[in-house]
Amino acid sequence: MKASRQLGLAVGALSALGWLGPAAAGLPESYGMGSRAAAMAGAVGADANDFSAVAYNPAGLVEARRLSLSAGYTLNRQELESNGRDAGVDDVRGVVGGVVAPGKILGLPFAFGVALYLPDSGLSFLKARRQEAPRWELYDTRQQLLFLAATLAIRPLPWLEVGGGLGYLSATRGRFAIRGTANLAAPFDSSLEHEVDADLTAVRYPILGVRIRRAGYGAVGVAYRGSSQLDLQLAARLQGLVELGALQVPLVYALEARTFSAFTPSMLTTSFSFQRFQRLHVNLDLSWVHWSAYESPVARITAQLAIVSPPGLAVAVPAAPSPTLPIAPQFRDRIVPRVGVEWRIPFGARVEFPLRGGYAYEASPVPDQRGRTTYLDADRHVFALGAGVAVSKLGDVLPGTLRLDVHAALSLLPIRRIFKENPADFVGDATASGQITGVGANAEVAF
Amino acid sequence: MQGRLGLVFGWLKSRPELASPSPYDGPRPRSHGLLGIAVVLVLGGTAKVAQASPQNVLGFGPRASALGSTGAASAEGADAVYANPALLSASRETQLQLGFEGAVFSFRAEGAAAPAPGQGLPFRASTIGAVLPLPFGGWLRDRIALGLGFVTPTDVVVRARILYPERVQFPLADRVQSVAVQAGLGMAIGHGLRVGGGVSALAALKGSVLVRTDASGRVGTEVEDTLVASYAPTLGISWESRRSEYRVGLTFRGTLIGRFNVVIQAENLGSLTIPPLNVSGVAQYDPWQLAWEVARIAGPFRAALGVTYAHSSGYPGPAEATVRCSDAPAPAPECQAPAARASGYRSVVAPRFGVERRIDIGSATVLALRGGYAFEPSAAPEQTGDGNAFDMNRSVFSLGWGVRLGSLPLSLDGFTQFHVLHERDHRKSLAEGAPVEGLARTSGHVLAAGIAVTARL
Numbered sequence: 037m038k039a040s041r042q043l044g045l046a047v048g049a050l051s052a053l054g055w056l057g058p059a060a061a062g063l064p065e066s067y068g069m070g071s072r073a074a075a076m077a078g079a080v081g082a083d084a085n086d087f088s089a090v091a092y093n094p095a096g097l098v099e100a101r102r103l104s105l106s107a108g109y110t111l112n113r114q115e116l117e118s119n120g121r122d123a124g125v126d127d128v129r130g131v132v133g134g135v136v137a138p139g140k141i142l143g144l145p146f147a148f149g150v151a152l153y154l155p156d157s158g159l160s161f162l163k164a165r166r167q168e169a170p171r172w173e174l175y176d177t178r179q180q181l182l183f184l185a186a187t188l189a190i191r192p193l194p195w196l197e198v199g200g201g202l203g204y205l206s207a208t209r210g211r212f213a214i215r216g217t218a219n220l221a222a223p224f225d226s227s228l229e230h231e232v233d234a235d236l237t238a239v240r241y242p243i244l245g246v247r248i249r250r251a252g253y254g255a256v257g258v259a260y261r262g263s264s265q266l267d268l269q270l271a272a273r274l275q276g277l278v279e280l281g282a283l284q285v286p287l288v289y290a291l292e293a294r295t296f297s298a299f300t301p302s303m304l305t306t307s308f309s310f311q312r313f314q315r316l317h318v319n320l321d322l323s324w325v326h327w328s329a330y331e332s333p334v335a336r337i338t339a340q341l342a343i344v345s346p347p348g349l350a351v352a353v354p355a356a357p358s359p360t361l362p363i364a365p366q367f368r369d370r371i372v373p374r375v376g377v378e379w380r381i382p383f384g385a386r387v388e389f390p391l392r393g394g395y396a397y398e399a400s401p402v403p404d405q406r407g408r409t410t411y412l413d414a415d416r417h418v419f420a421l422g423a424g425v426a427v428s429k430l431g432d433v434l435p436g437t438l439r440l441d442v443h444a445a446l447s448l449l450p451i452r453r454i455f456k457e458n459p460a461d462f463v464g465d466a467t468a469s470g471q472i473t474g475v476g477a478n479a480e481v482a483f
Numbered sequence: 484m485q486g487r488l489g490l491v492f493g494w495l496k497s498r499p500e501l502a503s504p505s506p507y508d509g510p511r512p513r514s515h516g517l518l519g520i521a522v523v524l525v526l527g528g529t530a531k532v533a534q535a536s537p538q539n540v541l542g543f544g545p546r547a548s549a550l551g552s553t554g555a556a557s558a559e560g561a562d563a564v565y566a567n568p569a570l571l572s573a574s575r576e577t578q579l580q581l582g583f584e585g586a587v588f589s590f591r592a593e594g595a596a597a598p599a600p601g602q603g604l605p606f607r608a609s610t611i612g613a614v615l616p617l618p619f620g621g622w623l624r625d626r627i628a629l630g631l632g633f634v635t636p637t638d639v640v641v642r643a644r645i646l647y648p649e650r651v652q653f654p655l656a657d658r659v660q661s662v663a664v665q666a667g668l669g670m671a672i673g674h675g676l677r678v679g680g681g682v683s684a685l686a687a688l689k690g691s692v693l694v695r696t697d698a699s700g701r702v703g704t705e706v707e708d709t710l711v712a713s714y715a716p717t718l719g720i721s722w723e724s725r726r727s728e729y730r731v732g733l734t735f736r737g738t739l740i741g742r743f744n745v746v747i748q749a750e751n752l753g754s755l756t757i758p759p760l761n762v763s764g765v766a767q768y769d770p771w772q773l774a775w776e777v778a779r780i781a782g783p784f785r786a787a788l789g790v791t792y793a794h795s796s797g798y799p800g801p802a803e804a805t806v807r808c809s810d811a812p813a814p815a816p817e818c819q820a821p822a823a824r825a826s827g828y829r830s831v832v833a834p835r836f837g838v839e840r841r842i843d844i845g846s847a848t849v850l851a852l853r854g855g856y857a858f859e860p861s862a863a864p865e866q867t868g869d870g871n872a873f874d875m876n877r878s879v880f881s882l883g884w885g886v887r888l889g890s891l892p893l894s895l896d897g898f899t900q901f902h903v904l905h906e907r908d909h910r911k912s913l914a915e916g917a918p919v920e921g922l923a924r925t926s927g928h929v930l931a932a933g934i935a936v937t938a939r940l
């Protein structure tokens with residue numbers, strides 16, 4: 037019966053499967069949406085009117101004067117360590133871009149924007165691990181998610197800009213089943229077939245923003261992003277016969293699992309952009325991030341195994357696996373300050389060179405890991421630099437502006453020590469530290 | 484060299500004024516020109532269809548859906564993203580279209596061997612379309628436009644429903660339950676010629692589940708799965724007559740497959756060998772298609788007539804083999820793992836036409852009344868064995884309306900479609916594996932409707 041149990045386990049393992057759809061999560065918050073925002077450490081909530089405004093404050097879109105198309109690439113090497121050794125956290129890299137289309141509707145300035153981050157690794161990536169396994173939860177697969185959002189903005193008053201839209205996620209609900217006869221003596225003669233009835237369900241979350249501008253002084257903005265997570269509900273059923281020589285043993289294995297994954301906390305950001313001096317923008321963003329709503333990513337599993345013993349054969353039915361009881365992670369809310377500076381240096385009438393810099397401090401929301409779980413995390417200091425060139429009126433064909441931006445960022449995560457209460461803990465005392473280096477480039481054509 | 488470039492640019496500069504106007508351009512002078520309209524109707528007979536995405540079943544955009552899902556030569560605005568991206572270049576205004584559409588399905592199964600039919604889940608989706616003429620100057624002025632099109636069902640992104648073959652299924656209802664993401668670019672070359680290209684995207688899944696004993700001796704699992712995008716190209720070309728009264732269009736849409744493939748593997752489980760279990764199949768499938776159409780595109784009366792060839796015979800079938808001989812570590816010529824069932828689908832040709840009457844009702848407001856018809860042959864084979872995945876030929880009757888407001892930069896459009904699923908006999912045979920001998924007769928209908936508002940920015 038070990039065989040049937042193991043076959044059941046194989047099916048049960050699917051409990052942690054997450055079938056994810058278009059999703060949105062951490063790139064704008066962690067690594068910047070586009071090179072301009074990344075070079076200013078994300079401090080652009082009151083100072084973005086390109087496609088990045090879709091993510092930071094959609095109200096800013098209405099400041100755009102021309103139709104613009106942007107495309108670029110970002111690469112962030114996550115060198116995160118556990119006990120001084122590489123933790124194997126994947127890099128975050130992919131294509132970044134968007135469209136902003138300004139215009140007027142009913143005489144009021146209006147704009148429509150779409151922003152996209154398309155990771156190289158796919159639209160989403162999920163790894164499911166045991167509850168005790170150490171994990172860089174905030175930096176691992178949670179960053180490997182598509183960002184896709186569409187927003188609108190309008191300026192009802194000369195000083196007031198309002199914007200809003202939706203970001204998209206997808207969760208999963210469904211079931212699958214395998215039936216037939218498993219031949220243990222000749223496994224590849226097994227006669228099995230499967231069926232799947234699953235939906236990638238749509239999850240939408242709001243992105244809202246307001247901005248107040250005063251010419252010659254700058255702007256103040258408030259932006260809100262709703263929380264989102266992937267609620268994965270799966271049921272599995274294996275029903276069939278296990279062939280043990282001449283014997284056929286009927287077996288039923290049923291399993292239900294629920295997993296919350298790719299949590300993105302709600303966030304409220306207040307932004308200031310000081311523009312009193314011509315060609316100089318000094319920005320400050322303060323974000324309240326609701327990490328305390330974070331739910332454990334560990335799968336909640338219930339399983340049942342039923343076996344009908346053939347007459348004359350004593351079969352010891354293994355006990356059903358114990359249900360997994362996730363331990364609440366008890367993350368803490370945090371306030372993230374970000375500062376950014378942009379200085380645009382003119383070169384003739386048609387060319388300017390923007391120089392940018394930024395800094396952000398992200399306190400870790402993860403409490404001390406003294407118990408069974410080991411969520412690795414540390415405070416993060418982000419230092420960013422960037423530059424660009426903008427050329428206007430490139431002849432008759434392109435009367436608008438062509439802009440090229442590049443950035444580089446360094447995130448330092450100082451060492452954090454983890455002490456376990458139980459000396460016999462499966463993981464034991466540990467350290468978490470690392471650094472993240474990011475580079476990227478964006479090109480924008482404004483017609 | 485300069486001379487050659489000059490010739491090219493000169494050719495590109497020619498006839499930009501003949502670019503087709505934006506939607507609802509109001510009544511135009513009656514045309515006296517004439518272009519012969521080729522009529523080709525090739526019916527698929529008893530052939531069958533591997534229908535998939537919502538735009539494939541209902542059309543994309545309220546105008547195209549009202550015109551019998553035509554558009555390869557007649558699409559306007561954001562409708563062209565799907566119908567023929569070359570026609571995006573005819574738009575002169577930035578347009579943003581927001582809409583809603585839905586469909587309800589009703590199926591019947593009668594006869595001695597008929598299983599109990601099921602009702603397909605209703606389809607509800609929001610739609611977004613955008614056309615962005617790129618305001619280049621010089622010789623590129625008024626020549627290039629970008630288009631975006633989205634259909635997002637209200638509650639699902641993709642439905643993966645691959646059931647045991649004996650379960651009663653009407654794939655038409657399930658396979659519209661998919662998000663559609665499309666982008667395209669159109670360019671007016673000159674001399675009435677337009678070309679365009681684009682891409683459609685669909686979600687696909689690949690993953691693995693590894694079961695093995697870890698260093699502590701406990702059985703553990705490692706799960707990885709990745710949602711990836713699958714893409715298909717869309718290419719289009721069109722040509723307009725000298726006075727821009729008639730247009731011929733040709734659109735190619737590549738195969739779009741939403742496949743999932745999750746492999747369960749077990750290692751280090753003692754002497755026990757468990758073969759890789761492939762929970763795999765094709766959840767969504769759009770065969771490659773070629774749509775040809777001729778349309779009258781000027782004047783108060785407009786019409787389109789076309790045919791669409793769908794290469795459904797390439798459909799591999801929904802479920803793949805759970806255990807595969809090719810996964811065996813050593814060659815096993817006598818391996819008896821059952822193979823996946825072939826789909827038995829065949830390629831089909833669907834004729835379609837649509838007519839539109841535009842009426843100037845004053846104050847620069849234009850009313851458009853539309854109607855259309857399409858015949859969509861079924862690509863699925865007759866279900867003679869234990870399989871119960873039923874599909875039928877469809878007649879699609881469509882009606883629609885549109886109002887372009889003169890006082891506001893807005894347009895409203897709506898459509899209704901009634902799909903008649905023609906009766907089809909399935910002669911169940913014990914020899915083919917059916918549980919009972921006899922006849923199963925299937926039929927049904929689909930009612931769909933949608934509305935959209937378009938803002939011209």
